[in-house]
Amino acid sequence: MDTDIFARIRDDHDKHRTLVELVEKTKGDSRGRRELFAKLATDVRAHADAEERVFYAELMKHTEGREKAGHSVKEHHEADAIIEELLEMDYASTGWLNRFATLAEELRHHMDEEEKEIFPLAGRLLSAERKKAMVAEFDEAKEHEMKKRAA
């Protein structure tokens, strides 16, 4: 298996892009909206935690990677706050969809930035060995977060 950390993270991003599109198509306080959004929220949060524990922790060890890592972590917190709001809002209100549109935009921007700006930088800074070894560490950290959130 020659997956590296970039391919692993990209897999999650593609899943998140699909889920965002599906939520955008839902209407009102439907079971579909609740289920799809719950799935997206849990996965996005566990993904961000795993990125911070494994990928960004590694990038922070390099002076050159610190600024971008810090910026990404800040965006994780911003997305997390909007997710929290959405979970508490009335799913049937137009306000919910408007707020979701903001989250969708932020998530898309964040994922594009990671793929287009951060991956090339990390590609230069991290060793080939670490790029591969981080896949299992990422999976483990994410799994741990998912279990914690399900409990």
Ligand SMILES: [Fe+2]
């Ligand atoms: Fe991220």
Ligand SMILES: [Fe+2]
């Ligand atoms: Fe990500």
